[in-house]
Amino acid sequence: MSMLRKPLPAAFRINASCQFYQDICSQLENDFRKSLESEVSDDHEKEAIRPLAWYPGNLAWHLNFSRMQLRRNQALESFHEFLKQENEVGNITRQEAVSMVPPLFLNVQPDHHILDMCAAPGSKTFQLLEMIHQSTKPGVLPTAMVVANDVDVQRCNLLIHQTKRMCTANLIVTNHEAQNFPGCSLAKFCPEACAESKLQRLEFDRILCDVPCSGDGTARKAPDMWRTWNIGMGNGLHRLQVEIAMRGIGLLKVGGRMVYSTCSMNPVENEAVVGEILRRCGDSVELLDVSNELPELIRRPGLRTWKVRDRASWLGSHNDVLHYRKNAILPSMFPSGKGTTDSCTVGGSVEVNINAVDADMNESGDMVEGKEETKIATSDSNNGDNANTEEIKQDESESVKVSRGSDEKTDSASIVTEHSNLPLHRCMRIIPHDQNSGAFFIAVLQKLSPLNESLVVEVMKGERSTSKDKALKCSNGQGSDTVPAEEISVQQPGVDDTHVLVEQQNRDMDTEISKDKSSEEAKVVAGEAQNDQATRRDKRKTQNQGRWRGVDPVIFFKDEATIRSIVSFYGIKDSFALEGHLVTRNPDTNHVKRIYYVSKSVKEVLDLNLKVGERLKITSLGLKIFERQSSKEGSPCTFRLSSEGLPLLLPYITKQILYASAIDFQHLLQYRIIKFPDFVDAKFGEQASALLQGCCVVILREGHEDLESIGMDPSAIAVVCWKGKTNLCVMVTPMDGRELLERISFRFGLKIPKVDDGKPDLKSDDGSDEQPDGGAETVDPDCVPESKASEDMDISDVKDTE
Structure with missing residues (x-):
């Protein structure tokens, strides 16, 4: 308990696929690690910052400062600014240390299709993207793909913002209920296309099932948890957690691996869910023993025996549950998973009876069952463990107060505790006081053979739904693929059934x-x-809605005239595949603002999605590579290069390229707009003046290398610019420009002179404005969102706890 009361140390992870990975590691080792030693206040810690021994490659770092200390301690100000800036541009990710563990046990390979079922806010998704890009060469796309899904629209926006820093063409962001994630089966929706399609249905090699949970393991990071937590939170989420996990198993390929994880210490949300999965799947799924993986990570085995807390009582088995609570306290919550004879079970879980209403998540509410009305009152408590008093009112004339153990049951009945015969000890529990961290639960499951389809369909029914129409569809064997999003009603955790x-x-x-x-x-x-x-x-009116209301459709960009213009202007080599890889969110080619590039694996999923009737609700995908840019002076090509897509496209560009010395490159980033005669290297200014007007690429010339070899090197430092009539203008965000300036200054030992706060003169000698419309200095075109439509999306707002 003393460890739980201490603030959680901050942590971050270095993106090994970023261009300046080695520079950041060197700066941490040689600068910050030594300079911050005097700020350590913890008697148990000697180092201010240190790499986490269990994380491969020393990429994850532990700070002996809390987030509050980083913000308030003046001595840590420079280090704090370093963390914020590098995190913003995607070179590092600030994330709780134990939250980095689940993706490591997926054993991701460069050719895997990966699903993150409950992805927001996106730190683990970003980690998965790092893994698939880390093992590939710069400028080459991996064959792997990540689908990041979340049920909440606003959290999807946060997920998109988080993953945008990665600049990847191998990502699809979807907005679905995890327990109803569509399988996109061709045999079901478009059987005539099965013969000609490589991808028959949406299946994944790896699935991260980091489900919504009560979050009691985050008490150090979120101290408010001490005040808001109650036992009903975990009990109320158990059913949903089982549904999501079972849907994940259904989407997993045979031989694939799924990691189930929570940031909770409650066995009802952890071992109980894993046990229910194993019982339902039988020999089709195995709980793996991964004790030999990450040997330096301190973990404890999973529990095989536990009791269930229900309000004021401990329950050893489902036999101890009060009759009117059997629809809330399920048999699957107990080690054996066995229910009583008076429980109506389907597929191992108790069916929901709408006439037996229960406020699981709030621990208070009104119950109506037949002619009886039960009123439950809870006393205020920080941890929710205080005893409850129940008043049973009958015929509205008399009330009888009973203790918690009435209804032919007493607390003494809970003395005998069940013991699971499943290998739940193979699960992993990370405890705060073992290695000064938060708490986490991880289980690694492998699919050995196909599941019985009836099990998957049963889970996809949605046990909470009271809709007769939906129940009829499910009973006929139809899964979530046949139910439009508008017809799916999701009850929010914490909502009283009485209110419904x-x-x-x-x-x-x-x-x-x-x-x-x-x-x-x-x-x-x-x-x-x-x-x-x-x-x-x-x-x-101007938006083609497609299947999903409020979401722009995904359209393959096939305007040959525009594509020829882009290829000709930038001299893009034939070896760079454009056909079938360019998509947009606007079917009107005359008004397309942004063109995105998708990898081959993403393209195959998009083809499948179109054939099955756009079952996937895609909110974001791909890498922005071209963007429409107008200029008063005009340009032969109406599309400029995107700074996000430049690293991928750079080795294939042969025109509109300039090579700058370190000092001119530094000045360009610092002042953002420079007239041709003002460059230190006069020859560089002449070459810039000779370019065609419009977008161009300026590459840093390191030493005296052969210029052609620099352009072919995907790791070369380059920036997108706009060549005007009399000047050169940088087309990157101020944040990216400042970070790049500091990186090259650190690498080449250059000093960054201070400049006036006033903006440089943007006008040429003849008074004309040489910037493209929008002004790169004041408007950041890369930060303009694709569409405002996502704000109007009609979907249930289901919150979860990180």
């Missing part, structure tokens, strides 16, 4: 009232509804 019933009653009452209205009133209402619909249509 009251809303349903109110809707029914409104329906009856509407039937009694006069015909004139009905016409008025209908007219207003039509006007509202017309208004919404006008707002989306």
